[in-house]
Amino acid sequence: MDRVEDCISFLVGKAAQQITKRARDKLAPHRVTPVQYAALKVLWERDGLSSADLGGRLMLDSATMTGVIDRLETASLIERRSDPEDRRVHRLFLTEQGKALQAPLDAAMDELNAEARTAAGGEMDALSRALRNLNDLSRWR
């Protein structure tokens, strides 16, 4: 590989930065970050998950989850309630404010998806397939 710009790791990393930056801009008016949006999106699907459940879905480790959850709780979008069955576990529940964000945030991110589809220029399906392959741990090594 001659130039950095030809390394697949560089290409994927920079594409992620591009999209993340655009997501930040779309979400900023609602005072939510891209990762916080991802966490909320899982909770809109189903409430009451533990930090570990959520980290499993989002592929984030427990250290990162603690910070994300802290900020969502400080913003009053979710609340932690300790599980009476297993006192190690804190379950996460949406507040009314957290539920109210679903429609506007999904609309903002739908815009982003449409823009990305345009930017990708007709290669969106191949792109999705290739990325799902890269994210499939069993395909490595």
Added chain:
Amino acid sequence: MDRVEDCISFLVGKAAQQITKRARDKLAPHRVTPVQYAALKVLWERDGLSSADLGGRLMLDSATMTGVIDRLETASLIERRSDPEDRRVHRLFLTEQGKALQAPLDAAMDELNAEARTAAGGEMDALSRALRNLNDLSRWR
């Protein structure tokens, strides 16, 4: 978009995390991070760039560059020399140690590229094209 896992921003972000993690593992024995490798790779091509030049190539802003350069300098892989022509500019030069890393680090990253090609499963060309499109600012909006 129904699930987070179907958002293109999520797919790209997680693929970047996967590859970055693998790059970290490959580079860790040499005590270099993926971003530091990218910076060195540009300097192996041509020495004496400014922080702004390097940030332009790597698409990183000046705040991020300062930290990356600080750590490369602390590790004695590069050194800052102020430009006598323009005293605002610090030019970056490889040390002997920095030059000596080129062969082993490129070998490590060639391995990673090959593994990624396998993992991507025959969609590597479409993947590269789509990612270059996403990284082309003129294709957005």
Added chain:
DNA sequence: CACAATTGACTTGTATACAAGATAATCGCA
């Protein structure tokens, strides 16, 4: 039942990433 191993959440330390702002040096133009 006792206790070693495991688990869930959190803490600490390091490294990107970027917005916003500070500062010093240089440039452009009247």
Added chain:
DNA sequence: TGCGATTATCTTGTATACAAGTCAATTGTG
């Protein structure tokens, strides 16, 4: 030439990301 605009770098503050380690609660096994 003088001085406002621009530029290069660095600083500060916030938010991921992850390795490694702590601590309390729970589980599995003899």
